[in-house]
Amino acid sequence: MKKKSEFAKYPAEDKAILIVGYVLLGLFVIAILLPMAYIILASFIEPVTLQNSGLTFDFSKWTLMAYERVVSNAQIWTGFKNAVIYSVVFTVLSVVITLLAAYPMSRADFRGRGLFNTMFIITMFFGGGLIPTYLLISNLGLLDSMWAVVLPGAFSVWNMIIARTYYQGVPRDLQEAAEIDGATEMVYFFKILLPVCTPIIATLAMWQFVGMWNSYFDAMIYLNSASKQPLQLVLRSILIQNQPEPGMVSDMQSTAARAQLAELLKYATIIISSLPLMVMYPFFQKYFDSGIMAGAVKG
Amino acid sequence: MDNSTSPAQVRGKSGVVHNTLVYMRQHWQLYVLFILPAFLLTLIFKYIPMGGVLIAFMDYNPFRGLLGSEWVGFDHFQRFLTSPDFLKYLANTLKLSVYGLLWGFPVPILLAFLLNRILSKGIKRKIQLVLYMPNFVSVIVLCGIVRILLSPTGMINSLLGTSTNFMTMPQAFRTIYIASGIWQGAGWASIIYTAALSNASKDLKEAAVIDGANLIQQIKAVEWPAIKDTVLIQFIMQVGNVMSIGFEKAYALQTDLNLNASEIISTYVYKKGILDGDYGFSTAVGLFNTVINVILLVSMNKIVQRMNEGKGI
Numbered sequence: 001m002k003k004k005s006e007f008a009k010y011p012a013e014d015k016a017i018l019i020v021g022y023v024l025l026g027l028f029v030i031a032i033l034l035p036m037a038y039i040i041l042a043s044f045i046e047p048v049t050l051q052n053s054g055l056t057f058d059f060s061k062w063t064l065m066a067y068e069r070v071v072s073n074a075q076i077w078t079g080f081k082n083a084v085i086y087s088v089v090f091t092v093l094s095v096v097i098t099l100l101a102a103y104p105m106s107r108a109d110f111r112g113r114g115l116f117n118t119m120f121i122i123t124m125f126f127g128g129g130l131i132p133t134y135l136l137i138s139n140l141g142l143l144d145s146m147w148a149v150v151l152p153g154a155f156s157v158w159n160m161i162i163a164r165t166y167y168q169g170v171p172r173d174l175q176e177a178a179e180i181d182g183a184t185e186m187v188y189f190f191k192i193l194l195p196v197c198t199p200i201i202a203t204l205a206m207w208q209f210v211g212m213w214n215s216y217f218d219a220m221i222y223l224n225s226a227s228k229q230p231l232q233l234v235l236r237s238i239l240i241q242n243q244p245e246p247g248m249v250s251d252m253q254s255t256a257a258r259a260q261l262a263e264l265l266k267y268a269t270i271i272i273s274s275l276p277l278m279v280m281y282p283f284f285q286k287y288f289d290s291g292i293m294a295g296a297v298k299g
Numbered sequence: 300m301d302n303s304t305s306p307a308q309v310r311g312k313s314g315v316v317h318n319t320l321v322y323m324r325q326h327w328q329l330y331v332l333f334i335l336p337a338f339l340l341t342l343i344f345k346y347i348p349m350g351g352v353l354i355a356f357m358d359y360n361p362f363r364g365l366l367g368s369e370w371v372g373f374d375h376f377q378r379f380l381t382s383p384d385f386l387k388y389l390a391n392t393l394k395l396s397v398y399g400l401l402w403g404f405p406v407p408i409l410l411a412f413l414l415n416r417i418l419s420k421g422i423k424r425k426i427q428l429v430l431y432m433p434n435f436v437s438v439i440v441l442c443g444i445v446r447i448l449l450s451p452t453g454m455i456n457s458l459l460g461t462s463t464n465f466m467t468m469p470q471a472f473r474t475i476y477i478a479s480g481i482w483q484g485a486g487w488a489s490i491i492y493t494a495a496l497s498n499a500s501k502d503l504k505e506a507a508v509i510d511g512a513n514l515i516q517q518i519k520a521v522e523w524p525a526i527k528d529t530v531l532i533q534f535i536m537q538v539g540n541v542m543s544i545g546f547e548k549a550y551a552l553q554t555d556l557n558l559n560a561s562e563i564i565s566t567y568v569y570k571k572g573i574l575d576g577d578y579g580f581s582t583a584v585g586l587f588n589t590v591i592n593v594i595l596l597v598s599m600n601k602i603v604q605r606m607n608e609g610k611g612i
Contacts, residue, residue, distance in 0.1 A: 014514035025413040101337035104329040128348025129585035131572040152344040214437035239443030
């Protein structure tokens with residue numbers, strides 16, 4: 001009722017504009033959902049049928065074959081396992097280092113603050129680039145090691161600035177009360193400051209986790225062993241390079257059948273690999289607005 | 300001897316040092332526990348590679364190292380700047396990011412305006428859930444989706460009744476790149492505008508309604524002023540980033556046949572450096588890109604700073 005009356009308040013030509021707007025928004029939503037729905041449906045359809053006639057609701061042509069093959073492939077699971085390890089290690093390291101560094105940087109009395117600040121800010125503008133970084137990693141003996149992927153980006157200046165801004169927004173009273181109670185710096189930071197910063201900690205952790213989970217470049221240049229590849233690299237060979245993992249299609253008799261199956265496997269691979277983030281995503285939603293706004297304050 | 304220095308001067312100088320030392324001793328945790336990890340990571344993984352850009356002026360040989368390799372001055376730069384590929388890759392890079400900015404920039408603003416006009420909170424939240432979702436799809440999966448939807452037997456071709464292989468067409472590359480970028484990022488990018496709009500005072504809007512302002516007048520008088528600054532700052536910052544267009548997506552959408560449009564500076568640096576092992580040359584190309592990027596970023600940042608201080612542009 002309320003909705004209707006509010007909409008009814010608009011004069012006629014405004015209603016027309018609004019309806020055009022709603023239609024546009026609806027189209028955008030459909031444009032997002034349509035490919036997703038198509039991929040979900042297509043992933044259940046027999047390879048030959050899919051190639052020759054596309055989607056069908058004749059359920060006798062449906063199959064779980066693609067899922068069985070993807071799920072029973074060991075490399076996919078290795079990829080999942082590695083992605084979880086790298087993302088968790090990276091998130092923990094990065095959030096801890098960033099939160100720690102942001103604390104002295106948030107204090108006006110911190111001696112050397114200007115110096116550190118300049119040192120950090122410069123890295124936001126200028127960097128050595130691909131080859132010098134690659135040669136450093138190689139000289140440190142980190143090639144083909146998890147640390148090559150996890151360490152170089154573990155301290156994020158941008159996130160440090162966001163955390164620092166957040167700390168500075170914590171009411172002074174809290175700090176003064178702590179000082180009067182004789183709390184040391186360590187006690188103030190861990191027992192008083194961090195607990196009131198959980199929203200920003202959650203936001204930073206989510207950004208770092210999703211960022212590491214979804215990236216592939218560093219892993220592609222630094223990790224060579226198949227046993228160390230994160231999920232995105234396994235996906236890359238299936239989805240981008242058209243090279244299904246050995247064993248996924250090799251039992252097919254003809255080249256054509258193999259190609260059709262390889263195509264179908266892509267659909268199932270996309271669904272399976274996207275499930276974890278897509279399932280967790282709605283639970284994160286409440287952190288988005290606060291996090292983005294924290295970033296915008298500085299922007 | 301330092302008899303010539305006055306006692307006051309000595310005291311003044313050593314006083315500052317002394318105070319700092321006292322401070323550091325009292326607050327040693329701030330240095331050893333809090334800032335040291337970040338300091339070391341920055342020093343090792345950011346500053347050492349900065350020194351490594353010297354390779355750009357060398358005929359770098361990994362076996363002889365930085366000290367044993369021969370200096371070649373600006374040879375690599377000259378080779379790149381005079382090669383016919385240079386203008387092509389520079390143009391590909393700029394076209395991709397500038398067109399991407401021009402097409403992609405207005406969409407999130409429009410989405411935010413529309414979201415702001417949805418009367419039901421519940422529906423608004425559901426739409427936002429859908430709009431933000433593609434942001435969590437990885438580059439590889441996004442490009443995988445693009446490739447299967449655009450394949451000769453994929454969804455787009457079956458809708459059109461054709462069997463065009465879009466991924467092999469250089470003239471289709473930028474459209475694919477930019478459209479998929481809007482599909483993935485516009486919803487997420489609208490958050491910042493949505494937040495700015497919700498800050499627009501409700502009273503002000505009600506006042507405008509009472510005054511009989513129509514929709515266009517309300518937008519002009521209330522909503523646009525509320526997000527104007529955000530829009531400007533976002534635009535300037537994105538202009539500052541036109542040369543830092545990412546490697547990952549362009550590389551994942553490349554095929555041997557669309558390279559004419561899809562080879563950008565960052566993918567070229569990767570191929571020359573990591574795949575061909577032409578370290579010096581690759582570093583030089585990368586450095587060229589970084590220098591332009593720094594100039595753009597610094598000047599755009601200056602503009603934003605001035606705006607934040609209320610001086611306007």
